Structures are given as C-alpha cells and as structure tokens.
Amino acid sequence: MQTETITYIIISGIIALLLALFQYAYKSKIKGLRSWLLSALRFVTLFSIFMLLINPKFDKITYFNEKPNLVVAIDNSESIDYLNQSQNSTDFINALKANEALNSNFNLEFYSFGKEIHQADSLLFDEKQSNMALVFKRLAEVYNNSIAPTLLISDGNQTYGNDYAYATKRYKQPVFPIILGDTTTYTDVKIQQLNVNRYAYLKNKFPVEVIATYNGNSPVNTQLRITSGTTTVFSQPISFSKSETSRIVNLTLPANSVGVTSYRAQVVPLDNEKNTINNVKNFAVEVIDQKTNVAIVSDILHPDLGALKKSIESNEQRKAEILSTTEFLSASGDFQLVIVYQPTNNFRALFKEIDRLKLNKIVIAGTKTNWSLLNQLQSNYKQQLTNQIEEYQPSLNQNYATFIVDNLNFSEFPPLTAEFGETTFSVPFETILYKTINGTEIDEPLFATFEINDRREALILGEGIWRWRAQAFLNEDSFNTFDNFIGKLVQYLSTNKRRTRLNVNYESFYNGNDNVKIAAQFFNKNYEFEDNANLNITLKNKDTDETQSFPFVLKNTNYEVDLSGLDAGNYSFTVKVNNENISKSGELKILDYNVEQQFLNANVSKLQSLAETSNGTSYFIDNTNAVINNLLNDSRFATIQKSTKKVVPLIDWKYLLALIILSLSAEWFIRKYNGLI
Structure with missing residues (x-):
C-alpha cells in the first residue's frame, strides 16, 4: 500500500473520530456509557464511508498445489496390430488409468496419433500412416511451459513427415518411449x-x-x-x-x-x-501426349520469377522458362501460355506477338510496371496513375466460380506491393482475391481472371508472390498448397474449354496410403457458388462390379468427399447434383500398398536415442511396473505449491457495506429506545 494512501486513512480516522465526539460528547445531553457507545458507532460508520471513498487496494495471496501433466501419446497405426502389439498397448493404457498413485500425482492426458494427432477416445490401430514428428510439434504448442513428462507408446516406425529424431529440439519435455515389439533380427x-x-x-x-x-x-x-x-x-x-x-x-x-x-x-x-x-x-x-510450356517473360530480376517457375514445374505436365522479351520473340511458337512480369517499355513487340498467336497470358504488375504503356497496349483494363506505392493483403472471394480455389488462409499472407490506384475493367471479369488495406477489404481485385474473344487472361496487381510461397511452407511444412493454387490458374489459362457449372477436382491414381479425396464446386445459372446443393458420387469397382454411393460434404467453398477407406482397384465414378440434370464422370485407380506393413520389428535404437537426448528412459512394453514406479519417484515431477497474487480494492469487500448498515441500525435503535428521536 502506498504511503499516500496510508496518510489518507490516518486523516480519515482522525476526522471520523472528531465528528463522532463532536456529536455525542461535546455539549451533548447524553452522558455515560451510552455517549461512548453512540460515539463508537458513529465513528465506525464515518470511518467506513471514508475508507470506501479512498478505496485502498490490498494484496490477496492464494496458495494451491499444481500436479505435473503426464502426456501419453499412443501409436494408433496399423503397424502396431501387424506386430501383434495392439493388446499389449491397450493393457498398458488400462494399467495407467487404473493406478491410483499415478492419478493422484499426475494429470493424465491421452492422445492417439497416426497421420494426425487426436484426443485418445478409442484405439482401433487402423491409421494408414504414422507421423511422429507432428506429435511433438503439436504437444510443444500445449505443454512447453509446464512440467509434462511424455510416454510415447510406439514401435518407432515412422512413415510420414519429418524425422522425429530431432523432435526434442522443439519439445522441451523428457520423453519415455514404451517400445512395442522386440529386437529379434529376421532375415x-x-x-x-x-x-x-x-x-x-x-x-x-x-x-x-x-x-x-x-x-x-x-x-x-x-x-x-x-x-x-x-x-x-x-x-x-x-x-x-x-x-x-x-x-x-x-x-x-x-x-x-x-x-x-x-x-x-x-x-x-x-x-x-x-x-x-x-x-x-x-x-x-x-x-x-503433350506438355504445357509456359514462358515467364521479364526484363528485370526478381525472386517472384523463381517462385513461379518452381510452382509451375511442381507438376511434371508443365515446363516453365524465364526469358527476356528478345528471347521470347525468337521462340514464341513453343509456348501455350505467357506470364508477362512487370511490363516495361520493351514489351510493345511482345504484346503484338501474343495477340498475333492468340496466346493466353497472365499479367503481373508491380512497382516497376510502366502503367502508362500497359494502358495503351491493351483495352481490357486501365490503371489510375498515381506514382504512389501501396501494400495490399489478399482476401479470398468465396464466390469465385471459374475453377476450384482452396482457401490457403490468404488473409494471413504477406502483402503484395503495387502502384496505388483504382483498376477499372472494360470487360466482364471475376475476382479471385480482393485487395485489403489496413484490415479493410475494398471492392477491388488483387487477382482477377476474364475471357474475351475466346482468349483467357489473368491480372495480378502486385509483386512479392515469392513471400506467399514461403508463407505456405511455414504454415503447412510443404509448398504443395500454394503450388496447387498456381497450377490450377495455369491449367485454366492453358486451355480454352468452356467453363461449366460443375467442376470436379481429382487425381488419376492414388497410392494406397494417400488420402483419397475428391473436391467439387457447383454454381447456379449466374455462376454464383451454390452452398446448399446436394452432390453425390457413385463409384463402381471395375474389377468386382461393386457400386457404392457417397454424399459430398460442404467444406468452406468446396464440396468434398473422403474415399480413403476404399480397397485398391480400378474405379469409374459419376458426380451428380440432385434435382439438376448435371453430372461429371471420370476414372481413378487406387494402388495396393500398405506402408505400415513393411516392418518386421520395432525401431529400438531410434527410440532409445530419443529417450537419451530428451533426458528420459526407454522401456519395453512388458516392463510397465518399472515405468510407473520410476515416474512416481522422479523428483523432477513432484507436485509444486504455487501462489497467485491478486490486488483487491476495498470497494469489492462486501462485508464493509454490511458493517456500515449494522452500525447505522444499532445507532438508530439506541437513540430510538432512549427517546432521542
């Protein structure tokens, strides 16, 4: 409590005492014990009121015991069942849950993992992949600021993701691997x-x-x-x-x-x-029987060029070359699509050649773009000339109807840099991404596509796309999502097929352990996304003639169906829209391969190394009693007494109000009883 507050309290006490004595002691008709009693009651009332006006603050300290967490991560992949360890794993989990000493000393948290990690509601040991690195990444987000020893119940055989051997660099908890399997070596x-x-x-x-x-x-x-x-x-x-x-x-x-x-x-x-x-x-x-060749034409050096080339060539069906305007003009007949990057004064002949060959193109504008020239070279859009630079963040248009666009969390992507000013179109266009300035979305396109005279074109109003590709990797540990986005844009611009109201996105074949997912979009007659349509897919196994039907589920701006449980084989399928005479057909193949059945025994050495580097201990599954006893006796995992300090103002103390009411009531009663009122 501050010295100033204490001074106010002392002064308040003196004033309250003087006022009470003035009323009941100085020239008062009341004498004796009644006078002192009434003075005391009046002092309590006045002093309490003054204290409420001063409202001093007090420190309230609360003590509590905090148990450490015991995190149990269970491998739920098929390899556990294949190695005949599913029952051992289940018995060990039940032993942990039934141990009273363990539950009284730890907060037990159970998770199961395969390709993803989930709360362990049930164990079926049917996951097609095991991503152990993801386990430590997700647990680090939750438990890195607490005491949380971790039991990893697994055979140590990872089939997906980054190597978990380096997980302890991110996960700062001791790991105790419970090894499912043995060390027997088989030919x-x-x-x-x-x-x-x-x-x-x-x-x-x-x-x-x-x-x-x-x-x-x-x-x-x-x-x-x-x-x-x-x-x-x-x-x-x-x-x-x-x-x-x-x-x-x-x-x-x-x-x-x-x-x-x-x-x-x-x-x-x-x-x-x-x-x-x-x-x-x-x-x-x-x-x-053919390959799409894409020309990326630029007379300046910029990291966007390399990012675009990498994204385009992530699909082996496409090849991209970075060329100057002169190099493109000498080989213009070799390309089906042209990306015009930040056109400058040297691009007059380039635009004439593109028009002569009737090629589709993507125009990317940025800080080096000569908009005065670009406004002259084409008549589809015009940019207001301001000679000012602005940064625009993207915002996805949920109703974009030309092809399926997955939401890559664009709103969290770094901004693109371009010239400030409004872009006006003289042709019908569709916006993929809107501009956002300082968190406010404006009704102007950042990415747009349009079709005119049987030709297709895209306009990107900003440079810095390489940052988007890098951000996608940070978000997903993979470039795939961003590369797929660019790939769909290139695929759309590489063909002149008419757009349809039903678009279906799928692969020609899937490996047995892949997620077999098919996405679709359906639009009304005005090509606006229809979010209440009923889509179904009918699959026919061409090897067995068995037919199955599944409904699509709305997911953001797509409809999606997960077919990951299908048996290997050749399938034909038809996607239909209920109450509409619209459908799409295709074929796909699922290859027979189970990566979880490739192992003969546990990866003991790797699990033991993980335990050593994380200051934990490894155990085999048949040594459960030692695991529990060592956890209970480890001084690192003792219950800790903690305290919380809370500053409480006096005005929150309800008993003070009750004291004021009680003292006033007692004073009134005594005065009434003695005929002083």
Missing part, C-alpha cells in the same frame, strides 16, 4: 524405396529407380521383376551379403499408350522369409 529382403515420376510422355521412355535392401548374415541371390498385368517388362538378378546390404537398380520403361498404366515391382522372396509384403511395391504412371 528379410525388401524394396526400401521406388522412385518414379508421376507422368511420362507418349513414345518416350521414363526412368525408374528401385532401392532394395537385405537384412541377414548369409549371402543370398534373388531376382527383381517388374510386371504390368501378366507381362514381365523387366527382370534382373540381384545378390546380397552381410557387407553388401543394398542394391540400386536403374532402368527405363516405354510409354506406349496414353492413360494410367500400373506396374508391380517385386523382389522374389527368400526361403522362409517372414514378411513378404514388403517385397512388393505397386506404382503407376500417367502417360500424356
């Missing part, structure tokens, strides 16, 4: 990795790289075979020994027909080999 040969491009071009040969590994002590001979249907397209003998445990086989296969062709790579199993599933790997290649 085994398998296809460790198979590398092949997703696309190939008709009449060409495409490369395939097969990496086969061996675990054993004796020299062995086997054979690598690649078949397509019943035809063997490649065969080669391979041998292994204790010192030579891997073989890399590089080969090429012909692309003779357009469409998806599936292949089966197999290392012939050894005698008495325990796991033969990992000897086989299915793969597929989509053969296409």
Whole structure:
C-alpha cells in the first residue's frame, strides 16, 4: 500500500473520530456509557464511508498445489496390430488409468496419433500412416511451459513427415518411449524405396529407380521383376551379403499408350522369409501426349520469377522458362501460355506477338510496371496513375466460380506491393482475391481472371508472390498448397474449354496410403457458388462390379468427399447434383500398398536415442511396473505449491457495506429506545 494512501486513512480516522465526539460528547445531553457507545458507532460508520471513498487496494495471496501433466501419446497405426502389439498397448493404457498413485500425482492426458494427432477416445490401430514428428510439434504448442513428462507408446516406425529424431529440439519435455515389439533380427529382403515420376510422355521412355535392401548374415541371390498385368517388362538378378546390404537398380520403361498404366515391382522372396509384403511395391504412371510450356517473360530480376517457375514445374505436365522479351520473340511458337512480369517499355513487340498467336497470358504488375504503356497496349483494363506505392493483403472471394480455389488462409499472407490506384475493367471479369488495406477489404481485385474473344487472361496487381510461397511452407511444412493454387490458374489459362457449372477436382491414381479425396464446386445459372446443393458420387469397382454411393460434404467453398477407406482397384465414378440434370464422370485407380506393413520389428535404437537426448528412459512394453514406479519417484515431477497474487480494492469487500448498515441500525435503535428521536 502506498504511503499516500496510508496518510489518507490516518486523516480519515482522525476526522471520523472528531465528528463522532463532536456529536455525542461535546455539549451533548447524553452522558455515560451510552455517549461512548453512540460515539463508537458513529465513528465506525464515518470511518467506513471514508475508507470506501479512498478505496485502498490490498494484496490477496492464494496458495494451491499444481500436479505435473503426464502426456501419453499412443501409436494408433496399423503397424502396431501387424506386430501383434495392439493388446499389449491397450493393457498398458488400462494399467495407467487404473493406478491410483499415478492419478493422484499426475494429470493424465491421452492422445492417439497416426497421420494426425487426436484426443485418445478409442484405439482401433487402423491409421494408414504414422507421423511422429507432428506429435511433438503439436504437444510443444500445449505443454512447453509446464512440467509434462511424455510416454510415447510406439514401435518407432515412422512413415510420414519429418524425422522425429530431432523432435526434442522443439519439445522441451523428457520423453519415455514404451517400445512395442522386440529386437529379434529376421532375415528379410525388401524394396526400401521406388522412385518414379508421376507422368511420362507418349513414345518416350521414363526412368525408374528401385532401392532394395537385405537384412541377414548369409549371402543370398534373388531376382527383381517388374510386371504390368501378366507381362514381365523387366527382370534382373540381384545378390546380397552381410557387407553388401543394398542394391540400386536403374532402368527405363516405354510409354506406349496414353492413360494410367500400373506396374508391380517385386523382389522374389527368400526361403522362409517372414514378411513378404514388403517385397512388393505397386506404382503407376500417367502417360500424356503433350506438355504445357509456359514462358515467364521479364526484363528485370526478381525472386517472384523463381517462385513461379518452381510452382509451375511442381507438376511434371508443365515446363516453365524465364526469358527476356528478345528471347521470347525468337521462340514464341513453343509456348501455350505467357506470364508477362512487370511490363516495361520493351514489351510493345511482345504484346503484338501474343495477340498475333492468340496466346493466353497472365499479367503481373508491380512497382516497376510502366502503367502508362500497359494502358495503351491493351483495352481490357486501365490503371489510375498515381506514382504512389501501396501494400495490399489478399482476401479470398468465396464466390469465385471459374475453377476450384482452396482457401490457403490468404488473409494471413504477406502483402503484395503495387502502384496505388483504382483498376477499372472494360470487360466482364471475376475476382479471385480482393485487395485489403489496413484490415479493410475494398471492392477491388488483387487477382482477377476474364475471357474475351475466346482468349483467357489473368491480372495480378502486385509483386512479392515469392513471400506467399514461403508463407505456405511455414504454415503447412510443404509448398504443395500454394503450388496447387498456381497450377490450377495455369491449367485454366492453358486451355480454352468452356467453363461449366460443375467442376470436379481429382487425381488419376492414388497410392494406397494417400488420402483419397475428391473436391467439387457447383454454381447456379449466374455462376454464383451454390452452398446448399446436394452432390453425390457413385463409384463402381471395375474389377468386382461393386457400386457404392457417397454424399459430398460442404467444406468452406468446396464440396468434398473422403474415399480413403476404399480397397485398391480400378474405379469409374459419376458426380451428380440432385434435382439438376448435371453430372461429371471420370476414372481413378487406387494402388495396393500398405506402408505400415513393411516392418518386421520395432525401431529400438531410434527410440532409445530419443529417450537419451530428451533426458528420459526407454522401456519395453512388458516392463510397465518399472515405468510407473520410476515416474512416481522422479523428483523432477513432484507436485509444486504455487501462489497467485491478486490486488483487491476495498470497494469489492462486501462485508464493509454490511458493517456500515449494522452500525447505522444499532445507532438508530439506541437513540430510538432512549427517546432521542
């Protein structure tokens, strides 16, 4: 309490006492005990009122005990069941929940993980992938500022995501791996990795790289075979020994027909080999008869150019070249799409050539753009000339109807830089992204597309797209989402097909462990997104003639259906809109491959290393009593007494008001009783 406040309280006490004595002691007719009693009551009333006016503040300290958290992360992938450890895992979880001492000393929190991490409501051990690095990333967001020893119940075999061996750099908690499995070594040969491009071009040969590994002590001979249907397209003998445990086989296969062709790579199993599933790997290649060539034309150097090239070429169907205006004019007939980056005075001949060849184009404007010239070279839009620079953040147009645009959380992306001023269009256009200035969305496009005279064009009013690609990686640990966004824009501009009210987005084939998701958009007759439509997909397994139907679910600005539980095989499908005579058909292939069944035992050494680097201890699943006892006896995880300090103003103390009422009431009663009122 401050000295000034204490001074006010002392003065208030003196004043209250003087006023009370003045009324009941100085020249008062009341004498004796009644006088002193009434003076005391009046003093209490006045002093309490003065205290409320001063309203001093007091420190209130509350003590409480805080138990540490015990985080239990359980591997819910299929490999646990495949290694016959699902029952052991369930029994251990039940033992933790039933232990009274453990529950009284820790707050137990259970999570299960596969490709994602969830609260552990139930364990089915049916996840197709295991991403252990994501587990530590998500737990770090919750528990890094508390005491939270972590039990990791897993076989240590990761099939997806970054290497979890470095997780302790981000996760600052001791990790206690509970190892599911044993250290028994089995003789085994398998296809460790198979590398092949997703696309190939008709009449060409495409490369395939097969990496086969061996675990054993004796020299062995086997054979690598690649078949397509019943035809063997490649065969080669391979041998292994204790010192030579891997073989890399590089080969090429012909692309003779357009469409998806599936292949089966197999290392012939050894005698008495325990796991033969990992000897086989299915793969597929989509053969296409043409490639989209994109010219990125610029006379300045900018990191946007490299970002655009990387995004476009992330799809093997497309190739991008960064050219100057002179270089493009000498090879203009080789391209189906032109990206005109920040046109300057040298771009007059370029625009004439694009018009002559009737090419589609993307125009990207920025701080170096000569808008005076650009306004002259085309008549579709005009930019107000201000010679001022502004930064614009993007905001997604939920009703964009030309192609499916996923929301990449654009509003959190860094701003693009461009010349300030209004852009007016003289042709019908659609906005993909609106401009946002200082958090306020304005009705002006940042990204726009339009069609005129059977040609398509996009206008991007800002430079700095490379920052968007970097931000997408920070958000997703992958460039894929941003690259897909640019890829859809390029795909739309590379063709002159008429737009339709129903758009369906899918891949020609999926690996067995991929998420098989199909997205769709449906628009009304004015090409406005219809968010209350009923879409269904009917799938037919071409191998078994079995037919299944699934409804689409609205997700942001798309309809989506998850088909991840489908068996491997060839499927035809039809997407229909209820109450509308509109449908789209297609075909897809799901390859037979289960990455979780590629393991023979637990990755003991990696889990033990994780425990050592995080100051934890590793245990095998049959040693559960030691786990619980060591956790209870570890001094790092003792219950901590903490205190909270709260500043409480006197006006919040309700008892003071009651004291004032009580003293006034008592004074009135005494005066009334003695006939003084």
